[in-house]
Every structure is written in C-alpha cells, then in structure tokens.
Amino acid sequence: MRKVVKKKYKFVVIATDVVIFTLKEGQLQVLLIKMKKAPYEKYWALPGGMIKAKESINEAAKKHLFNKTGVKNVYLEQLYTFGRADRDPFGRVVSVAYFALMPFNGLKLKTTREYSEVNWFPVERLPLLAYDHREMITLAKKRLQAKLSYTNIVYSLLSKEFTLSDLQKVYEMILGKKLDKRNFCKKIFALKLLKKTGAERRGKAFRPAKLYEFVRRQLEVIQIL
Amino acid sequence: MRKVVKKKYKFVVIATDVVIFTLKEGQLQVLLIKMKKAPYEKYWALPGGMIKAKESINEAAKKHLFNKTGVKNVYLEQLYTFGRADRDPFGRVVSVAYFALMPFNGLKLKTTREYSEVNWFPVERLPLLAYDHREMITLAKKRLQAKLSYTNIVYSLLSKEFTLSDLQKVYEMILGKKLDKRNFCKKIFALKLLKKTGAERRGKAFRPAKLYEFVRRQLEVIQIL
DNA sequence: CCAAAAGTGTTTGTGCTACACCCATGT
C-alpha cells in the first residue's frame, strides 16, 4: 500500500466534475458546457477538469467551476466518485463528482477558448451528455431531493429576499409534487428559520407579498418535510 | 479537460480504504491492520491499497479488503473521497474510502507478509492511526448512525437468526442511548421486517427468547426510528 | 424460591393531513 509511483499507476488520473443546479423559469436547471473535442463534438458536459499534484480535490473542483463558467461562492459538497475503468475513452480517469447550488442571478456566463458554449438546461430535458455525466446528474438530483427534506439547504437556491410562495415553489419544483399552502407555512414558521425583512414585493394586480430572509445562511440538519 | 497523461499528473495515485464495522463484545468495532513501514511502524491503518489501471474502484476496494483481511461478501458502499494534497507523506495519494458492515463471526483473520497483525478495535478506543484514517472512521460512524434510522441496514450487522434483544442492543450500541423495549418492538413489528424462525435461544437461567430473521436481506429506505 | 431476561397494553399528547374562504391590489 502506498509504495508510491510504480509505473503501472501513471495512467490513472483524477478529475472533478460539478453538477451545479439553479432554479430558472420555474424549473430545476443544470449548468453544462459544450465540448469541442472528438469523439465528443456537440456533446455537452459538466464543468470540471483534472487535478494537479499539489492541490486538494475540493480546491480543484472550485477552481475548475470558476475557470470554466465564472461561477463562484456557491454551496458545494462532494457527491460521489465515479471509478469505472472504461468511463472515459481517452484513458483511465477517475472523477470525483461534486454537487452545487446557486440562486439564479441572470449573470452572463463566461466562455473559454476550449468550449464553445456554457448554458443552463432543465434537468428534465438534457441534451446529449458526454461520459457518465447523465448518471452524475441523476444522482445529484436525488441527493438534492433528500437534503431538501432533512436540512435547510434551500437557502442556497434562493436569493437573499423571497416570498413564502417562492419558497414553496422551490420545494414543489424539486420534489415534483404540490404542497398544501397552509400546512407548508405552519411547518416553516414552527421551525423559526425565517424572519420578515419588512419589505414587500408587489406584482401586477394582486396583494403584495411580504418578503422574508433566512435567520442563518448555513447548513443545518433539521427535519423540514 | 481529459487531455490524458500529461507528465505532471503521473504522481497522483488512487487508493481505497475500507472502514469495516462489526459488533463484538457489546461494542462497535473496526478492523485495523498493523503497519510495518516507516514512518508508520507501530501505527494501525484501515485495510486498503492502490487501484490498478484496469479495475474499477469498487472492485479494488473489495479486493484489497479480502487480500488483507480475508473478509468478503459484506455490505459495502462508498463513503467519501479524501483528497488533501498532504494526506500521505509518501506522495500524492487520493483515497476513496468505503464503509462496510459484517456480523461478527469469530473467524480467524488472515494476516499477510506486509502487515504484522489484523485486529478488531472498539471505535471508542482506537490505537494510533496512520494517515487521516481516524477521520475516515469518524465519518463512517456518522454514516452508520444515520443509515440505521432511515434504512433497514441493520440486517448486515446481525447473523441470520437473532433475538429481539439482540436487535435492540445493536441500535442502543450504535446510537449510544437506551431505547424503550415496548416501543421498540411495536415499531419493528409494524414495519413487518421480521419473521419468526420458530426456534428459541436458551440462556443460563431465564426464559428462552424467540429467534427472528429478516424477511428481506437487502437495503431498503424506510423510516425506522 | 430466587435471579435474570423475555414478553406484553394503555394512556396521553403531539404533529400531520385535509380542507375553503376572505384580503389587498392593479387594471
């Protein structure tokens, strides 16, 4: 064990890939990059890249996400490590997949030489995906659904201020089912996670909604649903 | 991304380590191996080893567990990937940690040339551990506690037949708190996970206990506690 | 008969579910 750097190991390299979700146009969407290299021209892929000898995997994941899409300061956690021997046609690559969340802010996404486009795609309508990236997205969605019900992680999908309906819609979108408005409010208030900001949001032709913010913007393990 | 095998990546190697738990002498115990190599003479470590170019990580974890300890056919799942740049003094090693469970069967553990001893240690009284293996064990214990309450995973810690007290003791040991016998039975029976085997176990000087077995010995996600 | 563990019900309170109407606003 760990008798370092025998020749036979030199072809195993390590990459990271980040499944980053946001809510956009009432749908859960994931950020993808269009590839240029054969055999994957016209395929889309998760933002990621290989790690260097002197950086930790977590740092590498953050770095590649930022370099390839311009996204930073988001909730990020390790998801799963994909290690099938044949998962990458270019060689032996083990990928540590990460799972990330951000509020949709409409900012323009960065593009680079290497990739022709960067874009959000609804999780239910994904384009052609390279490698085993579809599997990563499926797993990430399951993780998100699970975490939504036993943590307060939803804070990382909403901007600072939001209405109760916004919050409820997040749950409905991700869990894929309708919730009862009165019961939902009751539970959320009982948990004392929110405080009123005092402001209101006015819409076209209806009663203004009170705005709320989270008391604490950090992960807590709490039964929510 | 994935422009394979640039020279600078050749020093990153991938290893697996398995945190395998059992219940022995009324305690949660973990299987460790005594190392021989400097600077870790007299340290203990989790069973593991480097992966080869053509095997998947899952296969590698199973294989190393078997080769170093003789343990096989146990519940095994991926735990977390440890990727700090300085976690191994011998070089850059990323380790994919696994989490495993087995019933204690008293079988003699295999030893190899490379390691002087293989032994079970109570999680609460660990010896000096190499690398970041203590961190792995801590994380695995948390995972076990969580899974115990939302899955039927306990089946993989018990032998085929067991009494209700055995089952309850497993929960008490791992969660570290006493449970009410009557409420515990009520819940377990309501879930219809068990069936009587018909046999009984007799002790020294008290009423014999009925033996049960699990209806299904496979992981199910169910709220148990 | 004594010690040790097995086995078994009821009560009380809490939390989840289901359900429908009035309010404030802009056009």
Place this chain on the structure above:
DNA sequence: ACATGGGTGTAGCACAAACACTTTTGG
C-alpha cells in the same frame, strides 16, 4: 367589478412517548 395571487384556522386521526408488571427458566 373582477382577476390574481396573498394570507389565514380547525377538526380528526395516526403516530410517538411514557410507563411496570407477569412469565419462564436454571440453579
């Protein structure tokens, strides 16, 4: 005035928690 989403309460039920005594056995 009307259309739209905002906001609010109650009753019934099921589940969780607290709680103690009798049974069976071997010595």
